[in-house]
Amino acid sequence: MRVELNGEQVETAAATLSELIEEQGLAAPSVATALNGEFVPRGMRDGTVLTDGARIEVLSPMQGG
Template identity: 60%
Template sequence: MQIDLNGEGIATGAGTLAELLCERCFDADSVATALDGVFVPRPLRAVTPLHPGARVEVLSPMQGG
């Protein structure tokens, strides 16, 4: 299916947000995620289904001041 990942259109075979993170080699323990503009907590990623046209944001924490 086609989705939008961090502003870029991609094709994925992932069915859930957790599968997408694994497929794209993100460190799931150190990123924040949102689906269609709504924050998805880490425990819910495995049960959060993706859909064609989904807008997924994966953000890494930044340090500094």
């Protein structure tokens, strides 16, 4: 299926948000996620099913001051 990940079109075999994060090599414990503009808590990623055309944002924390 084709999804939008952080503004870029990505082809994926992942069925859930958790699988997509793993497939893309993102550091799962340290990222925040949103699906179609709605925040998805870490504990709900395994049960969050992706659909063709979904918009996913994965954000990593930044340090600074």
